[in-house]
Amino acid sequence: MKALLRHGLLGLALGALAACKTVGPDYRLPANAAINRPAAQGDFVDAAGRRGIDLAPVPGDWWKLYDDPLLDQLVRQALASNADLRAAGANLGKAYALYEEAQHAGGFTYGASASLDRAQLSGESYLQLHKLPVYNLGDAGLSVSYEFDLFGKLKRAAEAAGADAQASQAAVDLARIAVVARVAGTYMETCHANREIAVAGHSVALQQRSAEVAQRLYEAGRGTVTDATRARAQVDLLEASLPPLRARKKAAEYELAALLGQTPGQLPAGVDACGEAPALARPLPVGNGMALLQRRPDVRQAERELAAATARIGVAVAELYPDVQIGAGAGASGLLEDFGNAATRRWSIGPLIAWTFPSRSAHARVAAARAGADAALAHFDSVVLNALRETQTALETYAQDLDRQDDLRRARDEARDAAGQNRTLYRGGRTPYLASLDADRTLAAAEAQLADADSQISIDQVRLFLALGGGWKNQDGKAATATGANAATASHAD
Known part of the structure; x- marks a missing residue:
């Protein structure tokens, strides 16, 4: 009878212990977080009605908007072979293994x-x-x-590990969009460099013909030695612009090869000879602030880090x-x-x-965990505000550069007409060579500036797509991982 009573009391004691509550705060996105502000979730400032910008949703595979099969091929190859993505995928696999370990603890x-x-x-x-x-x-x-797990120490540790795994998934997505943007950017840089080399070469050839005319006129007694010397000097100046352009092209090709997981010089056929960068055939889709914050991987990563930091408060409290x-x-x-x-x-x-x-050091660990959660919230707010700032800045830069491109295109057309007219007048002996030389210089400068503006537009578009967080999903709309890591679903803590 006594033995039965002792066993019954032991069962009651263990039952009472098992009814203890999980300690520490349950995770909820704080109401005062910057992401909850109405201004952060609305349309972008001055985006509506802006030329070249559409408020339609951003597609996951945004690079397909350029309708360039070679660019599609480069992106596919980079997503399959890029070393940074392989490393991010391995880190993701490690994070989910730690999550599995935490789930089965106790x-x-x-x-x-x-x-x-x-x-x-x-x-x-x-x-x-x-x-x-x-x-x-x-x-x-x-x-x-x-x-x-009477006080939820193991449960909170599993919550923290699950949130860490989800943060690692977001880090993979972030690496993915960065690689896609860099591939598109370096490919377009190669194409624009080829175009600028061709423009500079055309200007050199044009100036060489002008120099030959100046030399013939001097030899015929209708020009001066100064005109001939100035013409040769202009040829040399234009030729001096070619080496930096060739170096820029090679640097872009070497970076592109590395992004594809290849050594310098190993590029698919057609890249080196690309003479015209792909261009958008429609206004660039940007969506709105709410869609941006839901799409940006760095925002999701920071939010999951906040969830993990909140769960670790419970781990520290349970140790008391x-x-x-x-x-x-x-x-x-x-x-x-x-x-x-x-x-x-x-x-x-x-x-x-x-x-x-519990000692003072144990209570200090709880205080440190709470401070860590406060820091994670501040970092989350910073990431949200920075995402909005980056996107808004990229939008404004793109819109202003479109206006600049239009102005330079008109200036180039006018300079071309003026140069042709002055060249005809000079050959007929009706204007001095200096006037024709100045007109040719103006045309060469206008051609170079327009080519640079076209290149900047491509850079702006890629930066804007990167700021918008496009490119981290497959065509089926699911998040892509760089490896076959088993991404077990880690649910948000209630």
């Missing part, structure tokens, strides 16, 4: 042991004054224990309370010839309560 633990010894025991350890004989000793047993386990074991220990007999059998069952009384 609960039942099983063990088994066995040993066989030939030994001589100390006689004096048994209060014997004579030497004991040599024995063959055996020991074997099984054990099982169960760790109660006892750890409770219940275990059982059975086996046999004794002389080998008697092994398994009743005299060698053993068993045990009972709870184990371990409690280190």
Whole structure:
């Protein structure tokens, strides 16, 4: 009867312990977070009605808007072979493995042991004054224990690990959009460099013909040596602009090869000879602030880091309370010839309560965890505000550069007409060579500036797509990973 009463009291005590509440705050996105502000979720400032900009949603595979098969091929190859994406994918696999470990912490633990010894025991350890004989000793047993997560320490640790894994997934997505943007940017840089080299070469050829005319006129007594010298100097100046353009093209090609997982010089056919960068056939889609903040991987990463930091408060608080386990074991220990007999059998069952009384250092760890969550919230707000700033800045820069491109195109057309007219007048002896030379210089400068403006437009578009967070999903709308890591779903903490 007494034994029954003791077991009943033990069961009641364990039941009361099991009813303890999970300590620490349950994660909720703070109401005062910057992402919840109405201004952060509306349309972008001055975006409506802006030339070259559409408020339609941003497609995941935005590079397909350029309708360039070679660009599509480069992006596919980079997503399959880029070293940075492989590293990010490996880190994601590690994060989910740690999450699996945290999920299965606690609960039942099983063990088994066995040993066989030939030994001589100390006689004096048994209060014997004579030497004991040599024995063959055996020991074997099984054990099982169960760790109660009474205060939610293991649950909070699993929540933190799950949020960390989701943050790692967002980091993979962030690496993906960066690689796509860099591939598109370096490919377009190569195309624009080829075009600018061609423009500069055309200007050199044009000026060489002008120099030949100036030389012939001088030899015929209708010009001066100064005109001929100036013409040759202008040729040299224009030729001096070619080496930097060639270097810029090679640098872009070397970077593109690295992004594709190749060594310098290993590029798909057609890249080196690209003479016209792909251009958008429609206004650039930008969506709105709400869609942006839902799409940007760095915003999702920062939010998941905030969730992990909140869960770690619970881990720190739970360490202030006892750890409770219940275990059982059975086996046999004794002389080998008697092994398994009743005299060698053993068993045990009972709870184990371990409690280190909270010290100032334990409370300091709780305070540190709370400060870490505050810092994570501040970082999250900073990432949100920076995402909006980057996008708004990229939008404004793109719109202004479109206006600049139009102005330069008109200036180029006018300079071309003026240069042709002055060249005709000079050859007819109706204007001095200096006037024709100035007109040719103006045309060469206008051509170069327009080519540079076209290049800047391509750069602006890629930067804007990058700021908008496009390119981290597959065509089916699902997040893409760089490796085959099993991305087990880690749900948000309630």
